[in-house]
Amino acid sequence: MGSNWLQFVASGVTSGAIYALVALGFSIIYNASGAINFAQGEFVMIGGMSAVMLLALGLPLLVALPLAVLVAVIVALLVEKLAIEPARHAGTVTLIIITIGVAMFLRGLAQLLWGKGVHRLPAFSSEQPIEWLGATILPQSLWVMGGAALAVVALSWFYGRTLLGKAMRATSHNRIAAQLVGINTRGVLLASFGLAAGLGALGGVLIAPIAFTSYDSGIMLGLKGFAAAMLGGLGSFTGAVLGGLVLGLLEGLGAGFVSSAYKDAIAFVVILAVLFLMPGGLLGGRGSERV
C-alpha cells in the first residue's frame, strides 16, 4: 500500500506539471491585456504538431524542437497583428471572444494541414521508467517538471530584471500611465503573445511524448490549464505552477483513494471551494499587485 500512494502522487505530479506549463501561458497574456487567451491550448498543440512534422521531415530532435517553438511564436505574432490588435480598443470580453474564434480557426487549420491522426514524439531521454520505493515515473515527466520550473525562474527574471519585462508589468498595471512614460503598449501586447506562445509550444513538445498530440489536443490542455491558472491565481506565475500541481495531485489522489469515476468532480469541487473562499486564487493578488 505504501508504494501505492507514492504512485498516485507520481501520477498527479506528471499531469500537474503538464497543466502548470499551460497555465503559465494564460498568466502571461492575462498580465499584458487583462484578457484570457483561449487559444493558449492551440499554441501548445502547434508546438507539438510542428515538432512531429519537422521530425518526420528528417530533422534531428535538437533542431526540430526550437524550430517548432519558433513556428508557434510566428503564428501567435500573426494572430496578435491580424486579430487582436485591430480590436485593442474593444473591451476585454470582446478580446476573449476573439481568442475563442482564433482557437477554432487554428484547430481547423491544423486539421487540414496535419490531418486528424494522433502523434507521439520520441522521449527526450530514456523510455525506461525510473523506480523509487515501488513507484514509477517516466524520465519525460522529469523533463516536463524541469521545464516548468525553469520557465518560472526565467519568467521572474524577465519580468523583474529586464526593461521589456518591466515595461510589460507597467502596462499591466496601468496602460495609460505606461503610454505616458513612453512605453510602446502595442509592442508589449505583441511581445506577450509571442512569449506565451513560445512557452506554450515548449510545453507542447515536452508533453507530446507522454500525452501525445493531435489537432484537437489543445482543447483539453486549454481547459485544464485554465482551471489550474484560476486555482493558482490568474497572473501569478508561481500560482500557475502551484495550481497545476494541486489540480494534478487532486486528480491522482482522487482516482487512487476515492474513485476514478469521480476524480474530475473531486478536483473541480475543490477548485470551486477554493475560489469561493479566495476569489483571487491561491496566490492571486488581493490588490493591484498582479505579477
Place this chain on the structure above:
Amino acid sequence: MRFIKFARAALALAGSLAAAGGALAQEPIRIGAFLSVTGPAAFLGDPEQKTLEMVVERINAAGGVLGRKLQLVAYDDSGDAEKARTFAKRLLEQDQVDVIVGGSTTGTTMAVVPLVEAAGTPFVSLAGAVVIVEPPKKWVFKTPHTDRMACEKIFVDMQTRKLSKVALISGAGGFDKSMRGECLKVAPKYNIEVVADETYGATDNDMTAQLTKLRTSGAQAVLNAGFGQGPAIVTRNYRQVGLTLPLYQSHGVASMEYVKLSGPAAEGVRLPAAALLVPDLLASNDPQKAVVTAYKRDYEARFKSDVSTFGGHAYDGLMLVVGAITRAGSTDKAKVRDALESTKGYVGTAGVVNMSPTDHMGLDLSAFVMLEVKGGTWSLAR
C-alpha cells in the same frame, strides 16, 4: 371539330405519358446518405463517404442495378443529431430517395430512426451500438459489429486461456461507456468475474493511479474498453507500473496508429478486430479474403490513405442494399425491406451476414478475429 380537338389532346397526352414512362425506366435509383464527414466523428464519416462514392461509381460503370444507374445524395451532418434529422427529412421528402445508407454515429442514427419508421423507407445504419437493432425495428438495419460482440469475443478468448477474474478500465466517452456496460452485462454468461472497474477521463494523460489499484485487485487479466488515444496511454502506463497480466483492448483501437503510439508497450496486447484490417493474415480459404483484399486494394489505390473498418461498413451497407434491390427486382420500398431482411450469406468486409426478422445485423462472433501485437505488428492470436 370539337371531337377532333379532344382526340388531338388525348393523343398528345398519351404521347407525353409514354415519354414519361420511358424516362421512368431510365430514372436513377436514389441512394440517400447522411454522414458525419466533418466534426468530431469525421474519422467515421470521411472514409464512409469516400467509399460510397467509389462503389457507386464502380457499379454505374458496370451498368448499374436493374439497368438503372445509382445516384448518391449525400449530406454532411457533422456529427450533430439535430442536423442528421433535418437532412434525413430532406432525403425522405424532397429528394425522395429509395433507400438510406448512413448514420455514422449511434446518436445521429437514433435521431433518424423515428423518421424512417414513419416514412417506411429502408435504412441501413453504419453505427455500432446494439440499441439500433435491439429491439428490431421494421425498417432499420445495420452493418458494423456491436460492442457486445467484442466483449463476447474477448471473454471467449479469456476462457480458452483459463482466465476468469478480469479488471475493467474504461474511458468516459460514449463508445467506452457503452462497451463497459455490455461487458458487465455479458460477463456472467462466460463465467467471468469483474473484480475491478476503473475509469479515466477523455482528457487524461496519466492513468498510473488507476492501474496501480488494478495491480492489487486480484485480477488475472485487464480489459480496456476504450477509444482514441486513451488506450495507448493505458498501454504505456500498464508497462510503466510493471503490470504483466494479459491486457486486452477493444476493436475501437484496432489500427496501426494504436500500435505506433503505444510503442514496445503494446507487445502481447490482444484485441478483436475485423478481418478487413489483416487481409494478409487470413487463411486462403477464408470466405472474406477475396472481398476484403479487393476493397482494401481499391480504397488505398484511390485515396492514398489506409483503409479503415468504417469505410468497410459503408461498403457493406451499400452492397447489402444493392443485393436486396436486385433480389426484389424493383425499388418498391416494402419489397426491398423484405429482401434486406432475408439476406443470407452475404460476404462483406465485416463478416458473413445472415439477417432474420429478429436479427437486423446478421453477424456472429466469427466476424471478429482475435489479434495479438507481435514485433510491432498484428498477428493472429493462438
